[in-house]
Amino acid sequence: MAAAGLQGSMGRVAAAGDNAAVESFWALLQKTILDWRRWRTRDALHNAVVFWIEHTYNRRRRQRGLGTLTPVEYELAVIDQDAAVAA
Template identity: 50%
Template sequence: MRTDLVVDALQMALWRRHPDAGTIVHSDRGSQYTSWLFGQRLRSAGLLGSMGRVASSVDNTMMESFWSTMQRELLDTRSWDSKDQLASAIFEWAEAWYNPQRRHSGIGYSSPVDYEHAYHRQVTSDVA
């Protein structure tokens, strides 16, 4: 994976979600996440980087689960004619299905988007 890809993903997350200063961004120790550019973008946004231990999938269980789900629900369902077609399908699966619609038992059968909205409503009402 290229550094510019993860920096672009970080920028997209900053634009869409407006995380609070001090929000923790957890990753593995891939070179793209240990790069100066990625670290600089985290710092300039007031975010804190966190990295799992080397060769420890336990530190990254949520992402391991995500990749397994994508493999089962999307990648293993058909073959792809081009890298562009695959990239488009992955984006569509994540942004139009997995995050806004797919229900997850670990978060009360809510979608990730609905769960995050409920969390922010709760935090806002606790402050008020």
């Protein structure tokens, strides 16, 4: 039984795919940022997480679901494609 205020997953029982991407992201974040050192303030941790997402995760990590492009490369390709269609 779920605790008060918590809502269960919308997926079927034993269908791990619905949470796999998020769990993978959190595991990577924990391994590279949270377990790296002890943070003095929440602001310092917040800045480290934002920097990691913007400068490492989104710019360097290639993703199969995006045709082995990084999220930033994929976004730029979509913007360029939309601009070409609009022209």
